[in-house]
Amino acid sequence: MATIETPRSELRVMVPAALCLAFELSHKSWKLGFTVGLGQKPRERVIPARDFDQLLAEIGAAKRRFQLPEQVPVLSCYEAGRDGFYLHRLLDEAGVHNIVVDSSGIEVNRRARRAKTDRLDLGKLLTQLIRYHGGETKVWSVVHVPSVAEEDRRHPHRERACLKKERTREINRIKGLLASQGIASTVRGRARVDLDTVRLWDGSPLPPGIRGRIERAMARLDLVEEQIRALEHQRASEIQDATAPQAVKMRSLLAFKGIGPATVSVLVHELFGWRTFAHRRQVGALAGLTPTPYQSGDCTRDRGISKAGNGAVRTTAVELAWRWVHFQPHSHLTRWFVERFGAGSSRQRRIGIVALARKLLVALWRFLGTGEIPHGAILTL
Numbered sequence: 001m002a003t004i005e006t007p008r009s010e011l012r013v014m015v016p017a018a019l020c021l022a023f024e025l026s027h028k029s030w031k032l033g034f035t036v037g038l039g040q041k042p043r044e045r046v047i048p049a050r051d052f053d054q055l056l057a058e059i060g061a062a063k064r065r066f067q068l069p070e071q072v073p074v075l076s077c078y079e080a081g082r083d084g085f086y087l088h089r090l091l092d093e094a095g096v097h098n099i100v101v102d103s104s105g106i107e108v109n110r111r112a113r114r115a116k117t118d119r120l121d122l123g124k125l126l127t128q129l130i131r132y133h134g135g136e137t138k139v140w141s142v143v144h145v146p147s148v149a150e151e152d153r154r155h156p157h158r159e160r161a162c163l164k165k166e167r168t169r170e171i172n173r174i175k176g177l178l179a180s181q182g183i184a185s186t187v188r189g190r191a192r193v194d195l196d197t198v199r200l201w202d203g204s205p206l207p208p209g210i211r212g213r214i215e216r217a218m219a220r221l222d223l224v225e226e227q228i229r230a231l232e233h234q235r236a237s238e239i240q241d242a243t244a245p246q247a248v249k250m251r252s253l254l255a256f257k258g259i260g261p262a263t264v265s266v267l268v269h270e271l272f273g274w275r276t277f278a279h280r281r282q283v284g285a286l287a288g289l290t291p292t293p294y295q296s297g298d299c300t301r302d303r304g305i306s307k308a309g310n311g312a313v314r315t316t317a318v319e320l321a322w323r324w325v326h327f328q329p330h331s332h333l334t335r336w337f338v339e340r341f342g343a344g345s346s347r348q349r350r351i352g353i354v355a356l357a358r359k360l361l362v363a364l365w366r367f368l369g370t371g372e373i374p375h376g377a378i379l380t381l
Helices: 052-065 086-093 118-133 148-153 155-179 208-239 245-254 261-272 280-286 311-327 332-341 346-370
Strands: 019-025 029-035 043-048 074-079 097-101 291-296 299-305
Touching: 019 052, 019 118, 029 052, 029 118, 043 052, 074 086, 074 118, 086 097, 097 118, 148 155, 155 208, 155 261, 155 311, 208 245, 208 261, 245 261, 245 346, 261 311, 261 346, 280 346, 311 332, 311 346, 332 346
Parallel strands: 019 074, 074 097
Antiparallel strands: 019 029, 029 043, 291 299
């Protein structure tokens, strides 16, 4: 029987009347890849980073190269990272239909050693962009882009978390420097070490070199704590704002015993303040609290939670779950945790508290959406 060979050019899968564009972003340059369908060799160009005029010029040149009309839609994508969302907003303003994708959700070859270059990554992005707009919506994870105001509201509590880490680092540095001289001291809150009274093992004062280093560390510690207090004062003022919808949600959550201002700030600005959820599974998935089962033949096991979500929300939810058990002992959620994990080992309780954190996030989501109070929960207002 004779075989019929189909030319490679006839095997292309086309995106109807669209120009596909993928970005590989770096600090100095941007690599652009253009195509019109699967099987089409990408048109690759390199432009200086953040040169928006040349970017628009390259889009126009690609349309002429592929003989597309000027009004043809442009579909683009890039990986979420350090460049944030300003490029997405710029492309949207220019009429480009852009999506930001989660780099951890992109398919990769699972062989022992795979080649990785910007050119290969660009081709992979273009292939998956075509598949995504062709109907394969699960080919990768698309990042939900916040508005400028929504993104800006997240900075204060994120900065506070960074400052708390810096405070711990400075305190440990001061303690370590004193310990290196055989001096045990406690640095907590606003209490500071009186270096004039500190004496070494032989009764001599601290040498000037290490004393100056400790004094500068304490000055940095004072500055960090002053900035933390300023952010907390700003957060308190925001919660009292009578007009902002985010403030209304924060005040609603503060009505529960055991939930404080730091917790509601993270939950509202990262989760409940600007996102919409169709069902409870989406709430757990965004926090990375969904299970990841493994089943192959007769082998079935659970590999724990996915952690493929917002780390700040996940950490806050677990901390809140421990406080919920302590401050809400009569709620149904707490009784469920105690009956199932209370008599177990410490490891079982840690596993159980993660499950409780997911249930608690779902309960708070329902409370903010429908006003349904979790059964047995104590309100302080």
